[in-house]
Amino acid sequence: MAVENIAKALGDESRRKIIELLKEGELPATAIFDQFEYAAPTISRHLSVLKDAGLVSTRRNGVFIYYSLEKDALRQLDEWLSPFLPKAKAAPKEKTNSAPKIPKDNPFDKFQSEF
């Protein structure tokens, strides 16, 4: 699934809470419903958004439908993020005032101000 859909799905508090509930393992929809004040159909639709984004999968066991986390989707988002993040968190941000570095052939060079 696209990173966009994954990020968008995570941009809702209820859906992030669902993801956290599923961290320890699969749960039937009912158990998830019970953790919210919202009506069941509301959460059901949140679950379907998560499923469409590839963040959860389902299996039926009798009358229950178990939801579980698809960590690969979270990993995809993490992989989109990682190129932006310095290797280790070893170097704490040092409030740099230095000019941002731009590659030599950067088409935006002309915009780099001189201070």
Next chain:
Amino acid sequence: MAVENIAKALGDESRRKIIELLKEGELPATAIFDQFEYAAPTISRHLSVLKDAGLVSTRRNGVFIYYSLEKDALRQLDEWLSPFLPKAKAAPKEKTNSAPKIPKDNPFDKFQSEF
């Protein structure tokens, strides 16, 4: 800023593209506008969403307003993700009210099916 706002801000293709444009360094708004087919005010509002989410910051230099990436915001999202991902290079961030720790006498245990 909240992880929710960060995720929500990244859940839009134009905004993710802006983030990628800023990866190499700061850019004035005009340079960003030029990379899109959308009208400048549209992109301007996207920039303000990113700024509200803490993903970018600005500085004025003359008539230009330079936007730059705030990697700390991306790192916050990354830290929310890390505990879900196996090879956790996770920060030992143990911030209390984040993920609902499910205790050993897990109230959901009864939902764990036997296969």
Next chain:
DNA sequence: GTAATAATTAGCAGTATTGTTAAATATATA
């Protein structure tokens, strides 16, 4: 002062999202 450029804000329309309740579907069991 006026003019030019950079950027944001205001107001509006179309669409998407999120919540609701009621109805429908699927399964298990008496």
Next chain:
DNA sequence: TATATATTTAACAATACTGCTAATTATTAC
């Protein structure tokens, strides 16, 4: 078959989002 439970789908209202154009603000140069 009928009934009960689990879950989703349908239909709807309220709100949020995204795009546009036009107007406004900020800065620089003349």
